[in-house]
Amino acid sequence: MKPTRIALILLWLLLIGGGVGGSDHEAAVPYYRASGFNVPILEGWANQSGADFAQFALVEAQATIRTARVSAADGLAAAQSELSELLGLDIGQPVYSNKVNLADGTWQVLVFDIDDATTASVMSRRADSEHVVITFVERNPAARIVLLTTTQADDTLEDAAPEIATAVEAIAGITMNELSPAENITLPSGEWIVYASDIVTAMGMVFGNDSYMALREGEPGDFAALADAYNRTLLGFFITPDNSRYLALGLAAVFLILGTLVFSFGWRARSLRQGMELIEQLAREED
Amino acid sequence: MTRIAELEPAPQPRMLRVLTALTALGFLATLYLGLFVAGTDIEQGEIQRIFYIHMPSFFGAFTAFGATVVGGLLYLARKNDAWDRIALAGVEVGLAFALINLLTGSIWARPIWNTWWTWDPRLTSAAVMCLIYAAYLMLRAGIDDLSRKRNFMSVYGIFAFVSVLTTLFIIRIVPETIHPVIVGASPQNAQGSFEATSGVVMALVPSLLLWLTLMPITLMWHRYRLETRKEASDRLMLQALSD
Structure with missing residues (x-):
């Protein structure tokens, strides 16, 4: 066997042993990246994203989901600014406002009834x-969709039924019995629980200690x-x-150690000359 | 009269000059690939790029410490001082690489694991490995008798390699590690894994080859030449003093 082949086999064994090389991970979810x-x-939605925002539209449902970074004084102003940008309208006060603590921070949850046809969550x-x-904006005059996130009242429960009950009563004015x-x-996105009546459909799922709910008045579609x-x-x-400072620190450590090694070679060679x-x-003097 | 000419630095062999130039250029090229060509990991951010040095530096240490084993074995078999110098060069260069591996890992861990250090099996074995090779240098400096020193350090260098193999394979032996693995079954508790995409492989493979071959060989060769001159200097100094 040729030495090159032996070397390649040894290299491969080393890499496998050390845990490096090709990947057997599952394919990652394809992400759209904008502004960090x-x-x-x-999938199946029209991608209307730009460099600074991600925007997907389902034309037949007249729905748009848009994500962007906005400079604004607070969450409400940011939401109003973003909706104004998306719809080209002046945006009033929300019909629902709440805060929820998720793993990545405190989110403000807002619902706007823009006009007879348009609702925004x-x-x-x-x-x-x-x-x-x-x-999330839907502009379907035949339906009104509201999407809410709230902390579970009882985090031992594995479904969002209590939160759905509260939301249905508040938004549609009906009880769970109906x-x-x-x-x-x-x-x-997960396991959902669905309740329906002639006038409202409510869905909910639990992730962590939070309930994610969706309510629709009108045809389910x-x-x-x-x-x-x-x-x-x-x-x-x-x-x-943004951890580029740690990368700079790591590179500085690499240069410091390699530089010290090479410098010590030179320093010791100089000492030998002396x-x-x-x-x-x-x-x-001896001579 | 001492033989002063023995101390005159021999001109660098052409091959060493070529290797030095290739190593320097290769180092810059792999840095460029890792920093500017490979894409940013969307979950870990820029710090993931340190991986292109962190992992290859361990394999560079593996090569250098491996040379110490070979040098030690051949010194014991043939009693040729040159093999002992190779063994010493391997430890010094390997230790520098192992420290780079340890430090870059710690710096990566701070934003990803939210800690500079944890007593994870792989981190602990890597730290122990560094201490074992640091002890090699201290012990070597503490033994005066040349023959005894060379014999003892050859045996030490051979057995010390167990710590390198342990560090390499410990994630396969102790599954409780949180150290990420890129191939094979990932440990259950691993944190900070990322996918070996084509961009990652494109930046990693050249860097790995550089650290595995050119960097340790070139630096060890320079260190070998330095040790050769030092031993000649020591010998002549003793001779001059005895005259």
Whole structure:
């Protein structure tokens, strides 16, 4: 066997042993990256994203999900600014406002009834000196969709039924008794529980200690797909951390150690030369 | 009269000059690949780029410490001082590489694991490995008798390599590690893994080859030449003093 082949086999064994080389990881979710944040790309949705924002539209459902960083004084102003940019309208006060603590920070949850046909659900949180705003807008006059996130009242429960009950009563003015029995469905974003009546459909899922809910007044249509897409965006959203200072520190450590090694070679060679000069001097004196 | 000419530095062999130039250029080129060509990891951010030095530097240490084993074995078999000098050069260069591996890992861990250090099996074994080779240098400096020193350090250098193999394979032996693995079954608790995409492989493979071959060989050769001159200087100094 040729030495080159033996060397290659040894190298391969080393890499396998050390845990390096090719990858057997599952394919990652394809993300759209803009202005330092990342959101999952929604398959089947039209990608209308730009350099500074991610925007996906489902034309037949007249729905848009948009994520952007906005300079604004607070979460509400950021949401209003973002909706104004998206819809080209002046945005009034929200019909619902709440705060929820998620793993990546405190989000403001807002719902706006823009006009008879348009409803917007917004999540907004501070990110450095700006705000990240995730917006869901539907412009279907035949339906009204509201998407909410709230902390579970009882985090031992594995479904969002209590939060759905509260939301349905607050938004549609009906009680859980008026809804059909719960139905469980599995969507890419998780396990959902669905309640329905003639006038409202409510869905909810639990992730961590938080309930993610979706309510629709009117015909269900693509409701489940819309709620799932919004939740995938919320749960899949993350900001790439800015840790370039640590990279600079690491590179400085590398240069310091290699530089010290090479410098010590030179320094020791210089000391040897000085020793040689001393021996020469001794030899001359001896002569 | 001492033989002063013996101390005159021999001109660098052409091959060493070529290797030195290739190593320097290769180092800059792999830095460029890691810093500017490979994409930014969207989950870990810029700090992930330190991986292109962190992991290859361990394999560079592996080569250098491996040379110490070979040097030690051949010194014991043939009693040729040159093999002992190779063994010493391997330890000094390998220790520098192992320290780079340890420090860059610690700096990576701060933003990713939220700590500079944790007593994870792999981190602990890497730290112990560094201490074992640092002890090699201290012990070597503490033994006066040349023959005894060379024999003892050859045996020490051979056995010290167990710590290198332990560090390399410990993630396969002790599954409780949080140290990430890029191939094979990832430890259950691993934190900070990332996918070996084509961009990662493109930056990693040249860097790995550089640190595995050119860097340790070139630096060890320079260190070998330095030790050769030092031993001649010591010998002549003793001779001059005895005259």
